[in-house]
Amino acid sequence: MDARSELHHYNPYRTFSRSEWANLRQDTPMTLDAAEIAALKSMHDRLDLTEVEEIYLPMSRLLSIHVASMQQLYYAQRRFLGVVERKMPYIIGVAGSVAVGKSTTARVLQALLARWSPRPKVDLVTTDGFLYPNAILERAGILQKKGFPESYDLPALLGFLSDIKSGRRKVKAPIYSHLTYDIVPNKFTVVDRPDILIVEGVNVLQTGRLPRDGQAVPVVSDFFDFSVYIDADEPVLRDWYIRRFLALRDTAFHDPRSYFHRYAPLSDEEATATAIAIWERTNLANLEDNILPTRPRATLILKKGADHVVDSVALRRL
Secondary structure (H helix, E strand, O other): OOHHHHHHHOOOEEEEEHHHHHHHHOOOOOOOOHHHHHHHOOOOOOOOHHHHHHHHHHHHHHHHHHHHHHHHHHHHHHHHHOOOOOOOOEEEEEEEOOOOOHHHHHHHHHHHHOOOOOOOOEEEEEHHHHEOOHHHHHHHOOHHHOOOHHHEOHHHHHHHHHHHHOOOOOEEEEEEEOOOOEEEEEEEEEEOOOOEEEEEOOOOOOOOOOOOOOOOOOOHHHHOOEEEEEEOOHHHHHHHHHHHHHHHHOOHHHOOOOOOHHHOOOOHHHHHHHHHHHHHHHHHHHHHHHHHHHHHHOOEEEEEOOOOOEEEEEEEOO
16 A cells, blocks of 8 residues: 555544543543533523543543643743743633534533642633624625624634733633624723633634745634534534524524614514525635634544434544
């Protein structure tokens, strides 16, 4: 077999069935109760004690190994260089399509990791806060492409992550409102030297064009120590998005402050047609062009079935 054939058959991931992955939990303790788990999930996600035990506790055990190893390497390199640097946080990226359950996964990880001994400080930010305000997107003619790479203030996001990784104190992240569908003026989340930071967003694993002059061009994932991609087939994602849209039509859209308040009176048929149109125009295009191509860059891939339950887990080989 020649080198090209070997490369064609090489798989950078080791894939586990659900039962195989669940066995890797070993003696990792369950630190969340049923009420806490229920409070962590988004409205359309399925999350229960079994899912946490079989999927997220093995992840917690794996991450504890990675974090401890990275800390040892960091301190060894610091001794080698003979320098004294500020505390360097461990950064975890969580990526995947709209409606796949990124927010739930990020919150569960935050809750589990924060209960490690001796109680590390674990913060969570979403890249939604680094979207350009609607007024800027409208002037650029890309409001309907919100969530695409060009809709983010990338220099601000990179500056934020650089400050975090440098150990700076009280770094501010803008706040995004899903109710008004816009950045909240003069409101910020303050991140103050966490031990672990989770960064959640659809395009956090995006790469940039390679520079012709060989100069460094940073991307968001350069700052990650570990990354998770949540995966599901496109028809499943489409169905989840439609269901979420219908649920919001009956709840949040009734708030007069909601950007989508105009959709509240729609019938089931009208709301479904509207959701399909939005999915195909924006979210499907973003998935196919920008999000799905980044899946092979993740450290860990969680593959979900139509019932929102993780069917398999793929871990990148070292």
